[in-house]
Amino acid sequence: MPGRRRLWAATALAALALSFAGTGQASAADVNNTKNAGFESGLSNWTCSANSGTTVSSPVHGGTTALKATPAAQDNARCSQTVAVRPNSTYSLSAWVQGGYAYLGVTGTGTTDVSTWTPDSSAWKQLTTRFTTGSATTSVTLYTHGWYGQAAYYVDDVSVFGPDGGGGTDPDPVVPSAPAGLTAPSTTSSSVSLAWNTVSGATGYTVYRDGTKVTAVGGTSATVTGLAADTSYSFQVTASNAAGESARSAAVTARTKPRQDGGGTTLPKHVVTGYWQNFNNGAAVQKITDVPNHYDIIAVSFADATSTPGAVTFNLDSAGLGGYTVDQFKADIRTKQAAGKKVIISIGGEKGTVTVNDSASATNFANSVHTLMQTYGFDGVDIDLENGLNATYMTQALRALSAKAGPSMILTMAPQTIDMQSTSNSYFQTALNVKDILTVVNMQYYNSGSMLGCDGKVYSQGSVDFLTALACIQLEGGLAPSQVGLGVPASTRGAGSGYVAPSVVNAALDCLTKGTNCGSFKPSKTYPDLRGAMTWSTNWDATAGNAWSNAVGPHVHALP
Incomplete structure (x- = not known):
């Protein structure tokens, strides 16, 4: 999706800062050079061996789709794309993976090609490494693959982050501000509904109950369930994007309703x-x-x-x-x-x-x-x-x-x-x-x-x-x-x-x-x-x- 900021972890940005220690600091012009990094446009810009790749709506790490690639006995389900880069530059390479064996790497760097991998993972896990291009390198081949005869693997939010090689579209995001206007418009005996104002640049929001994270949502409302009846709770919300998570909002206190019996009466508080x-x-x-x-x-x-x-x-x-x-x-x-x-x-x-x-x-x-x-x-x-x-x-x-x-x-x-x-x-x-x-x-x-x-x-x-x-x-x-x-x-x-x-x-x-x-x-x-x-x-x-x-x-x- 043009102009959409993808969710790559703040840890990748931290690794990026380290990778520039010997070559100069990252600049505001640094971008994610990967095209269709979140597979929101299907397999556009990607090529998968033996028709092993497709896009799915679940599981996803960010956005609405992710890559699913299924290895065969004689095929490791390699999916790749050519990424434009600049010579003599350092890049941070990352992707979120899940499922069977998953590998991430680049070739054609003009220096030392790099890769990283993880065995089976039941939850999303980030793979991260870095590489430096040679003096004449203007493109590299980015790839992911699984392992022969093993389970399908999933990939989302791929990033080749560094100087713009001419193909990147996602600029370095800025940590959003804390949400304002948090309210609790309605309650039941076991839930509290929350709403807050949109935060510019945010791609998601996290709800905290009494200081503990309870849910993450993409919009500006959420319903927290599983609460005790006739009990007060304190809620806060943060906004987040690829750059990180904002400070917490001002707290709002809400009390769940008492549970009622069939006669319309309730138990005392104590x-x-x-x-x-x-x-x-x-x-x-x-x-x-x-x-x-x-x-x-x-x-x-x-x-x-x-x-x-x-x-x-x-x-x-x-x-x-x-x-x-x-x-x-x-x-x-x-x-x-x-x-x-x-x-x-x-x-x-x-x-x-x-x-x-x-x-x-x-x-x-x-x-x-x-x-x-x-x-x-x-x-x-x-x-x-x-x-x-x-x-x-x-x-x-x-x-x-x-x-x-x-x-x-x-x-x-x-x-x-x-x-x-x-x-x-x-x-x-x-x-x-x-x-x-x-x-x-x-x-x-x-x-x-x-x-x-x-x-x-x-x-x-x-x-x-x-x-x-x-x-x-x-x-x-x-x-x-x-x-x-x-x-x-x-x-x-x-x-x-x-x-x-x-x-x-x-x-x-x-x-x-x-x-x-x-x-x-x-x-x-x-x-x-x-x-x-x-x-x-x-x-x-x-x-x-x-x-x-x-x-x-x-x-x-x-x-x-």
């Missing part, structure tokens, strides 16, 4: 989650309506595995719960929902054996949980699989369930501390995979012993530092603050170890949201959108006179 026991293990036996109003989410524990892989069912323990009937149970769920509470079904637990490890079991899981939601009126699901999970297929299952249940579905998780030590862990990865539909992760800060915090130090359970330094891992690992909760036992009888007094829970909440009441560990910044706290269980809380919810509940709801 919530308290409690597990309700569908069995009698010595804790106070409760009906759903016995759960104190401090609890915003009630997780019914637990669904049961069936003989069908991935599928679950729910069996109310009427006998163990003093004759609690299914009809009463359903009616009590509706009563709690009418009061603005959410009642969800929890999958797993310490003895849970639900396994989702292939597409069939993922489908079974989604279908069976959705059936339970329809049968009992559950608002969503809690994932409490303490014996491991497969991130690929649990993600598939949860997305299928969300598609059935709709955007109002509540999705919580209760991983053990070990499950959230690293983003490479399958539990952590699942949470990140479904971040756009995830309500909260309430990590279990109990039954674990000492663990590493986000600062690499070891902290003992049962302390403010243990709660804050481990929450920090999730906050720095990609979860939104509104998706992080602190899970603790309601009493010393609720877990084998890890109980902390409600005052310690409240201190940890203060430390994370306001930077006060911290122990020796203090996070680098505050997280006022932190979601809240969870306890096992509402029954053990009731056994202890509801001391936990009476102290932690009001504190959570009073957070900033």
Whole structure:
């Protein structure tokens, strides 16, 4: 395309500056001497051996097309063109390649011909070298090729950059200015739409969320997705071209909308989650309506595995719960929902054996949980699989369930501390995979012993530092603050170890949201959108006179 500035990397320009160290600095007249450098005009100016080359619309590095060349058993798919150059001049040679073996070089330099190559590459990779022309050299042969019988290779944005030999059309670009007029005209519960003014000379724009690059676009608008509901984000944009990337724009802050349930009501900004026991293990036996109003989410524990892989069912323990009937149970769920509470079904637990490890079991899981939601009126699901999970297929299952249940579905998780030590862990990865539909992760800060915090130090359970330094891992690992909760036992009888007094829970909440009441560990910044706290269980809380919810509940709801 005449006059179009192609995208070759800033690193190539840096190499160019070095290449002129002994021959004088690059001047403003230096150009890319390659014709049809981005293959936007098909194979014009290029010749490919044995009809091995064609142009494709994907993958491309810049513009809308790239070269695809396919080697054969007796042909290496060599594509070349004659490039006009000046004698006694130094040039930087570069190209972006992908796919199979790819070579880049020039011949006929009048001095030492050069080439470079790379083995298979699944992503775009830049090849760069340089050469100097002889005293009588006015043209060189630029070429790319693959290797005999190997996979096709792709080439885009080729550059022979240096003094104009008479065939170049792309002048040295100038780094564009920072975009102006950045706004966030619309939001949803999981996305923010952005728009900004055009920048002269820019060929693309990069969007940053809270300082981290999230997407690159060619136009002056973008929609950032996969965000947490009811959460504030800061956005900036840069402009770029072949010369480099501009400074960042002024920041704009946008807050996603709260997620709504089917009744049009929403969860509070900060919530308290409690597990309700569908069995009698010595804790106070409760009906759903016995759960104190401090609890915003009630997780019914637990669904049961069936003989069908991935599928679950729910069996109310009427006998163990003093004759609690299914009809009463359903009616009590509706009563709690009418009061603005959410009642969800929890999958797993310490003895849970639900396994989702292939597409069939993922489908079974989604279908069976959705059936339970329809049968009992559950608002969503809690994932409490303490014996491991497969991130690929649990993600598939949860997305299928969300598609059935709709955007109002509540999705919580209760991983053990070990499950959230690293983003490479399958539990952590699942949470990140479904971040756009995830309500909260309430990590279990109990039954674990000492663990590493986000600062690499070891902290003992049962302390403010243990709660804050481990929450920090999730906050720095990609979860939104509104998706992080602190899970603790309601009493010393609720877990084998890890109980902390409600005052310690409240201190940890203060430390994370306001930077006060911290122990020796203090996070680098505050997280006022932190979601809240969870306890096992509402029954053990009731056994202890509801001391936990009476102290932690009001504190959570009073957070900033």
